[in-house]
Amino acid sequence: MAGALFAVAAAFAAAPAHAQDMQSAPSFVDNFSSFDRSRWYVSDGWNNGNHQNCTWSKDLVRLSDGVLSLSFEKRKLKDREFACAEIQTKQRFGYGVYEARMKTDTGSGLNAAFFTYIGPQDKKPWDEIDFEVLTKDPSKVQVNSYIQGKPKNGKLVDVEGGADKGFNDYGFVWEKDRLRWYVNGKLVNEVTNPDELPTNPQKIFFSLWGSDKLTNWMGAFADPGRKVTMQVKRIAFTALGQPCQFPESLACTITNSN
Template identity: 35%
Template sequence: MYPNSAHPAWKADLIHFEKNRIDLEVRREKTGYKTIAGAEYQRRGFFHYGRYEVVMKPARGSGTVSAMFTHTHGQFGDPHDEIDIEFLGNRARQLHLNYFTDGKAAGSIYVQLGFDATKEVHLYAFEWEPDEIRWYVDDKLVHTATPDFHAIPQAPGRLIVHLWSGGREQHDWHGRPTFTDGTRASVYCLSFRAQGDHAAQCSDAFSAKK
């Protein structure tokens, strides 16, 4: 546990395996140096270029961050490369996108959703290629990143979903942590398909409500 980290204490008992989903919980719970505990779930292995999908309903409430992302860092002998799909619980009608290349952040990109993400289950995805990242909501393209804007990540990373709330330095971004204690984000499906592969994905079985 790192006392100066913006992240909470990660606790396995805040991951709930339900019949048709995984629920991730965040609580005000003192653990060592931390006053908030969150949940993080990772798929084993490292993943590279291809299509990443998640069917989810993020948590509601100021101070919460629900996310699906790829990540690698110095602990694996890599640069900090990362690609994010994030939801801020105090901005329920927006999708927050960001990515890091060798430790440098592209910066916040906000996409208007036209619905309250905390009240509905939707499919979110990104396609990662050597020279481009494309993000989708229910298979609709909502943003494209190219090297003209910011260098594209190159290092394979872990595939992670989590729910957390940060310290004071994060409050200007995700809001003060006034969320209801024990609030949850629900993940119904998480999938990866390598570039050029034809493996099954979440979108094969998911249909957004009209």
């Protein structure tokens, strides 16, 4: 549920997926030595709906010493009392290995997410693949996907040592017939049901946001009284069949389907 909650998603639910739709942008590794504006769009001045208690602000996306920071703070912005941060790729990516190295903060009612998403605003069905650290409990991360706007495969898995105590590696391998999630190189969830696999290329997102409405899921929101930050050291996409791009990459060790 890291992607936007669009009521019009149902209007696109019946749209067929075609093989040519899976054309993907090329492999890349971004270590955030600089901020590549040809790759990234920074969300600014809007929000994802009534469930979100903050407005995206470009001011809360910062880069320093090879670490990208996305923050959440109390600052009235438009009709919200808080400001939050999100970036997304301008290109769409298909089957391959997706990997992020990141560290989260803590706080009830907040969501620190690394995910892929496409939806009605791009004239596509809502497909999504998620890692979501609900920072009320940073000892775990939620993995899940959305297929044509419907949640699938949700599972809470342990993050050894805690998502907030150090940088951890989150990755998923998306193939035509299989979807696998990994935390620090360990397989934590796998799906092979064709009805529960995304079929549309997606953009890559990082976001940190809050809600005072989704309490059953994210916990009761509490003003943290400080700036809360998630940090990202690396993001990579390796297309299926392409060589692994750095020694620690999942693409160096996993076996992909043909």
